[in-house]
Structures are given as C-alpha cells and as structure tokens.
Amino acid sequence: MPVECRPGTAAVAVLVIGATIVLALRGLARVQVEPGGEPDTGEAFIGPRVRAWYRGLIEPIEEQLADWGTRPDHLTYTQLAVSVLAGLAFASRCVFLAGWLTIFAGTLDILDGGLARRTGLAGPHGAFIDSVVDRWAEAATFLGLGVFFRGSAMLVVVALAAFSSLMVSYVRARAEGLGVELRSGSAQRPERFVILGFGAWISGLVAHLTCPLLGRQSHLVLAAAVIVLAAAATWTAVERARAAAAALRVGAPR
Amino acid sequence: MTGRGLRPVAFLVAMLGFGLRLDTRWQGTAMALLAVAAVVGALSLRPAPRAFVSPDERR
Numbered sequence: 001m002p003v004e005c006r007p008g009t010a011a012v013a014v015l016v017i018g019a020t021i022v023l024a025l026r027g028l029a030r031v032q033v034e035p036g037g038e039p040d041t042g043e044a045f046i047g048p049r050v051r052a053w054y055r056g057l058i059e060p061i062e063e064q065l066a067d068w069g070t071r072p073d074h075l076t077y078t079q080l081a082v083s084v085l086a087g088l089a090f091a092s093r094c095v096f097l098a099g100w101l102t103i104f105a106g107t108l109d110i111l112d113g114g115l116a117r118r119t120g121l122a123g124p125h126g127a128f129i130d131s132v133v134d135r136w137a138e139a140a141t142f143l144g145l146g147v148f149f150r151g152s153a154m155l156v157v158v159a160l161a162a163f164s165s166l167m168v169s170y171v172r173a174r175a176e177g178l179g180v181e182l183r184s185g186s187a188q189r190p191e192r193f194v195i196l197g198f199g200a201w202i203s204g205l206v207a208h209l210t211c212p213l214l215g216r217q218s219h220l221v222l223a224a225a226v227i228v229l230a231a232a233a234t235w236t237a238v239e240r241a242r243a244a245a246a247a248l249r250v251g252a253p254r
Numbered sequence: 255m256t257g258r259g260l261r262p263v264a265f266l267v268a269m270l271g272f273g274l275r276l277d278t279r280w281q282g283t284a285m286a287l288l289a290v291a292a293v294v295g296a297l298s299l300r301p302a303p304r305a306f307v308s309p310d311e312r313r
Contacts, residue, residue, distance in 0.1 A: 006276050013272040020265055060259025094277035100269045107266075201269075208276055 005211030013096075014205055028053045051190070055114070058107060062114045072121055075112035076133050079105050083137035087144025095148075095219055096204025099197050102141060106193030109134065131169070134189065138165055141196070145226065154223050157230050164233035165192055171237055175244035182240050187232035195232065199225020260298035267291040 031053045065075070082105040089098035112130060116122040142162035149155045165187075172182045187195070203222035211217050271287030274280045 009272065009275050013269075013276070016265075016268055016272070023261075057262050061262065064259070089277070094273070097270075097273035097277045100266075100273045103269075104266060204273075204276060 005217070006208050007212055010205045010208035014209075017201075017205075024053075027057070031056065054110070058111060058114075062111055062118060065111065065115055066118050070115065072112045072116035072119070072126055073129060075108050075115060076126075076130050079108035079112065080133050080137045080140070082108060084140045087140040087142075087147075090141070090144035090200075091147035093148060095200050095207065095222055098144070099200030099202075099204060102193060102197035102200060105137060105141075106190060106197060109137075109189065109193070131173070135166060135169060138162070138192075145196075148219075149223075149226075154226065157223075157226055161226055161230035161233055164230060164237050167237035168233055168240065171240040171244060175240070175247075178244075178248060180244050180247045182244060184243065185236035185240055187229070187236040192229060192233065195225055195229045199228075260294050264291050264295035264298050267294060 028049065031049050082101055086098050086101035086105060089095075089101055113122075116126050139162065142158060142165070146155060146158045146162075149158050168185060168187060169189075175182050200222055203219045203225065206221050207217035207219055267287055268291035271284050271291055273284075274287065275284035278284070
C-alpha cells in the first residue's frame with residue numbers, strides 16, 4: 001500500500017519520538033526498583049527498572065479501565081485482534097503501522113495481567129486463556145511478516161523466529177508441568193514485542209527518510225530486527241531447555 | 255485520568271497518526287489523529303491541579 005516517500009512526515013515523527021525518549025529517560029532515572037517487587041527475569045534484555053517505569057506509565061490507564069469495569073479477558077481478545085491487524089499491516093507493507101500495532105498489542109498484553117491483579121480476577125482460567133491467545137496472536141503477526149518477506153531468504157529467518165518464539169513458551173510450560181519453574185531468558189515476550197515493534201518502527205522511518213535517495217523503500221532495519229529476534233528467541237529456547245533438563249536430571253531416579 | 259496519565263495516550267495516538275500518514279492513503283484520518291494527539295499532549299503537559307485555599311479562608 002505505501003506508494004509515496006514521505007521524508008518530511010518521517011522527520012517530524014523522529015522529532016516526536018526523540019522528545020518522548022528524552023522525557024522517558026528523565027522518568028526512568030527517577031524510578032526506584034523495589035527489591036522483590038518484580039519477578040526475577042534472569043538475563044532479560046529489559047531490566048526491572050524499565051519494566052517498573054513502563055508499569056508506572058500505564059498504571060493510570062489500568063486504573064481507568066478498572067473504573068470502567070473492563071474485564072481482563074476483553075483486553076486479551078483485543079490484543080489478539082490488534083496482533084491480527086499487525087500481521088495484516090506487515091502483509092500490506094505498512095511497516096511503521098505494523099510496528100505501532102505490535103507495540104500496542106504488547107501494551108495490551110501487559111495491561112490485561114495488571115488489570116486481572118487489580119480487579120482480583122487473576123486465576124488459572126485467565127492465565128490459561130491469556131497463554132493460548134498470546135500464541136495465536138504471535139502466530140498472526142509472524143504470518144504477516146512471512147507474507148512481507150515472501151520470495152526472499154528472510155522467509156527462513158521469519159520461520160525460525162516464529163518457531164523459536166513458540167518454543168520459548170512451550171519449553172517453559174512443559175517444564176512447569178513437570179514441576180520446574182523457568183523465568184530466565186533474554187527473549188521473553190516483552191523483549192520480542194520490543195525487538196519486532198521498534199525494529200518495524202525504525203525501519204518504517206528509515207525507509208521514508210532514505211526513499212528520495214534510493215528511489216525505493218528499503219527495509220534492511222526490519223530484516224536485521226527479525227534476525228536478532230530469531231537468534232535471541234532460539235538462544236532463549238535452547239537455554240531454557242538446557243536449564244530444565246539439568247533441573248530434572250538432578251531430581252530423576254537412577 | 256490525570257494529565258500525566260494522558261501522555262502515553264497522546265503518544266500512541268500520535269504514532270497511529272504518523273503510521274496512517276506514512277503507510278496509507280487515509281490522509282484525512284491521519285491528520286485528524288495527529289491533531290487529537292497534539293491536543294491531548296498539550297493537556298498532559300499542564301501542571302496537575304493543586305488544592306487551593308484562599309488567604310481569607312486560612313485560619
């Protein structure tokens with residue numbers, strides 16, 4: 001669908017994002033991380049300080065949603081719809097829009113858990129629905145990304161990223177079923193949202209900014225983000241499998 | 255929602271506006287969203303209202 005180069009709009013968007021990053025860094029510096037407040041996420045890209053800052057940022061929205069009587073399930077299904085739209089946006093080559101939708105879906109994913117805890121509706125039913133819907137949502141986004149990279153070698157990388165992302169969750173679920181808790185890993189769900197969402201955002205902006213020079217839109221940044229995502233997700237899935245196997249071997253009868 | 259709570263909303267609306275402007279033919283909707291984001295962003299930057307007691311009412 002994108003037919004024109006819009007370097008002026010892209011430049012204004014860069015300024016707005018730059019100003020927001022400055023404000024965000026100021027807020028981030030003021031965040032105090034409570035010991036034991038956030039679960040230990042091992043060597044995750046996104047540390048507890050950034051997680052606490054983002055939680056604080058979206059807390060007023062969570063409060064407002066609770067006041068309106070919104071149920072966490074509504075947000076979970078909305079997240080699925082937004083992820084499908086992100087997939088469609090990737091498939092239609094609307095890369096900046098796809099990045100925005102991916103980040104928005106990630107925000108909804110954080111909001112539904114927070115809302116469930118705030119309203120006292122957190123429980124096994126919600127956790128199960130959330131996990132299943134998350135996998136469908138991820139698959140929808142990767143499907144769109146696959147359509148975007150059809151006909152190129154990047155399609156293999158997209159398939160690897162999709163498979164490894166699902167394996168990260170599967171290994172944890174299987175290990176938990178066998179009594180081993182796994183929270184470590186550099187490419188957990190928020191990290192995957194950030195790599196893909198921001199990768200697409202930056203790619204969309206770079207494509208419009210360089211379009212007058214190149215005469216076409218180039219999405220090398222998105223390709224790089226997908227390669228990083230595939231590598232990080234594969235590494236996390238393998239590390240988790242190794243940790244679970246080690247923990248189970250210790251407890252296994254000889 | 256307080257002024258500060260509107261900041262992420264303004265940012266998300268602005269980015270949706272930029273996304274539609276950059277990637278689609280929905281230029282009218284994009285410009286409307288960017289205008290809404292500017293208004294919400296301006297509201298979010300206002301200082302939070304504080305309790306005011308006039309000097310006459312002070313004891």
